[in-house]
Amino acid sequence: MEGYKRFLFFLVTSLLLGFLSVLFSLVWVFHWREGLSWDGGAAEFNWHPVLIITGFIFIQGIAIIVYRLPWTWKCSKLLMKCIHAGLHLTALVLAVVSLVAVFDFHNAKNIPNMYSLHSWIGLTVVILFALQLVLGFSVYLLPFAPDSLRAALMPIHVYSGLLIFGTVIATALLGITEKLIFALKTPSYSTSPPEAIFVNTLGVFILVFGALVIWMTTQPAWKRPQSQSVKALHPNGGSPDVTEESSTATGYSNTDKSDVEMNSEAAARKRNLKLDEAGQRSTM
Template identity: 55%
Template sequence: MENYKLFLFTLSSAAVVGILAIIFVLRWVLHFQPGLGWNGGLAEFNWHPVLNVCGFIILQGLAIIVYRLPWSWKRSKLTMKIIHASVNLVAFIFAVVATVAVFDFHHVAKIPDMYSLHSWVGLAALILYCLQLVLGVGLYLMPFTPISWRAAFMPVHVYSGLLIFTSVIAVALMGITEKLIFSLTNPKYKDSPPEAIFVNILGLFLVVFGALILWIATRQSWKRPSEQTLHSLNSNGGDEDGTKVSQLSEGTEAEAFETIRQRNNKCDDQVN
């Protein structure tokens, strides 16, 4: 992998920021808000930000970059597809439960549903995410799907994944702002009380996490090599567990890697 140290730094930074975002959202609902519960009240509503941050943002981000982890390159492509789909499925379940929580809260509190831009874009992102998951499983995990279909749909699949991910972060920022405006009355949000500052920092963490994930996901030099490339490298002296792949960054082995990669990349990467 080219710039392996930079990759590790970026990945570590994303992990730290993601963990901080989870800590902050939990601290927000447990300290500044009335905690978590499932009784139709504010405690039930609080599952909405917690599950969306943990699942719809953090887990979805992990699913996006799972192919980029060099120590996973020793695993078969099918194994990584299953992991990618499984993490996305868990994230989707989190998002569905979060959505049910807010609708249930609205029903008990007699609050209208689907009146804000936050709710419109959020529900659209959830529906698109469901469609993305179903089509992804159907096209890339079903053995009877024609390779030509997989190759044709791959640019749409990649673009849609990144679009949904960025949209979910935007929706989260809208929801955070909306929640603070509604809940902070004395002092008001505009007066910057401690809760407002604390939650604004949470929003910044989500933006930084999204930026780091997008950077990792869009670097061509950090892309998983083709299966033929990995096989050729292992056949030419790589360790059995494939760990040598992530260490090829200079010398003759790196040159051989790049030559093989350029020859095979066009066909195989279309079905990555």
């Protein structure tokens, strides 16, 4: 990998910040709030930030960068797809449970649902994430989609995944601020009590973690190499898998491109041979 040490620095830093984000969320709800329970009270609501940060942010971030890990490049692409999809599915399950906790708490306390910008964007991004997961599973994990469709949808799949992840980060920061404003009355949020400073730090960790994940994902030098990307999925034969690296603007597959390059090199050698022969005749 080009710039391996730099990649390793970004990876370790992002994982550390992600882990700290989860740890800070647990310290927040156990030290300043009422812990965790499932009784319709405030402790049930606390599942929402903990599960969102753990699943929808930390686990989803790991799922996004799993293809970038160079020590997995020798693994089967099908295995990596299953890990990628499994992590995303885990993130979705935790996000859905966190939504159930919020709605259950609101209904138990007669608090209106879906009135804030945080709730609007949050529910929307969960639905979009579920659709993204279903589409990715249907097109890239199941063997029924043609290679041309996979190649055509890959840029959309990558872009929408990063867009959803970035929106999740923004929505989480909205939710953290909203919770602090509602919960901190004496002393108020504006006076910067210890809880506010602690949770604002948590927000910074989340933001930097998301930025590092997106940075690592968008660096071309850190993509899975083509030689490791294109492998046969079926041991008894079959067409090679199509990935984001194997599709090009010309529409050639990797096999087609190899043939074209070989033909071009052969033609170039023939032209060079003719020029050498002509040069030798002119000097005689």
